Amino acid sequence: MTTIEDVAREAGVSVASVSRVISGTRSVRPKTKNAVLEAAEKLGYQKNYFASALRRRSTNTVGMVVPHIANPFFIELVERIENVIQADGFDLFLCDSRNDPAVEVRRVRALIARQVDGIVLICADEMRSRESILAVENKIPIVTLDRSIKDIALDRIAVDNGLGIRMIVDHLASRGNRRMTFVGAEEGISTAQARLEAYQAAVAAIGGEGGGDIMLGSYSVDWGWEAGLNIADRPHLPDAVVCANDLIAVGVIRCLLSRGIRVPDDIAVTGFDDIALCRYVDPGITTVRQPIDLMAREAASILLSRIAGTHNAVVNLLVGPEIVIRQSSCNVTKVS
């Protein structure tokens, strides 16, 4: 391994000069600069990341913790965020918390131990993820994305879940669907909670039925399938099933179809997130599109500005969703 000292000897300057050229912390005369660069090139010098981090106490790295790496929605956020921060010279460490606050806090600790300069957190639980925040001990900035933590003043960027669900319910109602059912996820997840409450309020607002017809599970295809079984077994089918995300909707639809129940003819089904999968299944799924690009850019730039030390007020940004109507909700119009 060649060190700064080897380079200094080769270039005939001091280690300080080499360091200054490599890290660009202070100006050096063009002549010495060139000598250093040539020597470094010749010796194939590579800066030792750990020595540098140890001394500087900063790593040009941000960590990101997501609940489930296999969920395409999170992956899209990760990809976009990585794009933004990479342009600023930062690297990204990605961790999966398996939707478990205990794992999450371990991951956060591991990131802190590696002295990441900041963290983007999509938290596992709106109450118990508080531990993860405490683990940070205000040592570095942290922004929450998509999901939030209760009663804690933290930057947060998320879609307006309530509005999204209202748009869905209004859309279903406008096509004559009155009797609805909601298939959601655990209440511990802030987005799940928000979508649930919005569903209840929206159904009440349109004077529909089923505001209390609710099943809660997890954000997964398997749970959707399970809930589908329950629905299929009912003597009297609802007009529409509002699902808390697209994965659930896929499970519900697959299950209903397997039982000979037609979607959308017999029941309309909707999702949330607009992952690519919505376009690949048949029928295509009506859903709420999150402005992923905008969310990722905002989250990244807030984090970066906090890392840079600028920025003060806590940001709580709710971005607007967009409804995407596909076949899964286009059943016969019962009222027009």
Next chain:
Amino acid sequence: MTTIEDVAREAGVSVASVSRVISGTRSVRPKTKNAVLEAAEKLGYQKNYFASALRRRSTNTVGMVVPHIANPFFIELVERIENVIQADGFDLFLCDSRNDPAVEVRRVRALIARQVDGIVLICADEMRSRESILAVENKIPIVTLDRSIKDIALDRIAVDNGLGIRMIVDHLASRGNRRMTFVGAEEGISTAQARLEAYQAAVAAIGGEGGGDIMLGSYSVDWGWEAGLNIADRPHLPDAVVCANDLIAVGVIRCLLSRGIRVPDDIAVTGFDDIALCRYVDPGITTVRQPIDLMAREAASILLSRIAGTHNAVVNLLVGPEIVIRQSSCNVTKVS
């Protein structure tokens, strides 16, 4: 930040003893050990990762580079590998090469700079990914997974792609399909190349038509759709479309359906990998299941044993695939 020195003072011992207790590198008397542990606990001591790594030149971390983080097949491999190595006390750094050898080599360099103890590489290109291997300079062990690099003696774990495709072609032939088409990915990808060659050989072996009817693009839904357009426009449809992976198959099927061509009734379509998506689309996709769990376990354990210094001969492990028959290939039997 509390250091080893603070702990030593609190416990009334030397820093050496503290270090030995924390890192467990040498035995210490139970009495001092307890004193150290108590002091560490009391002060909330956390080992400085960088100082440790700088001194030890090892990090208990392995890096993994995959071509595309949004491809569910890779994600499954990542999840399984993380499970195995975590049980051994290793952390995983995941990177996305965007299927670009230039990005890949940057990622590998970043991993080396962070002194990962080993790398799992799913390489972008069977020729140009050679650069990535050179970047490692034999400093640390590296195993390739799924895809391979030409003419280079490196551990490799992969499915028997040729056998998988033969199983598919035989299955299609057994149901009476004679005229076939292949929709593959770039030849620079070893798996794509292997599947292509196997397709040609298998079609020849069964005396079918279409051994030369080949379209090459990328492992993506979009490419599948594009290839589907070409197929749909032909005056004379083939009996079956063999796709090089499931994403392509999804694209082909969606496209054909959108043009009023029925799958499987008019054309049978098959995939490769058996990602979850195959079960969620309609018709379900006939495909080749890779033994992901076995592959991940083997790759991880080979890497870990190389890191530990045991292990010598280069491993080139080809594991057996399994055919999963679903609706997409179950068209009318033309010969029986």
Next chain:
DNA sequence: CGTTCAATGGTAAACGTTTTCCATATGGTT
């Protein structure tokens, strides 16, 4: 010409561990 100031270069002290090398204590064997 003397003074001041900015620009640049070098020396050496951090950063927080791990580990080598010694010193001492302990226990077991003749």
Next chain:
DNA sequence: AACCATATGGAAAACGTTTACCATTGAACG
């Protein structure tokens, strides 16, 4: 009791950077 082997503790030297501090230079200015 003498000896040896082993276990344990501590001092200090690494690991490779960055940076505080000082020294030197040369230019600008009166």
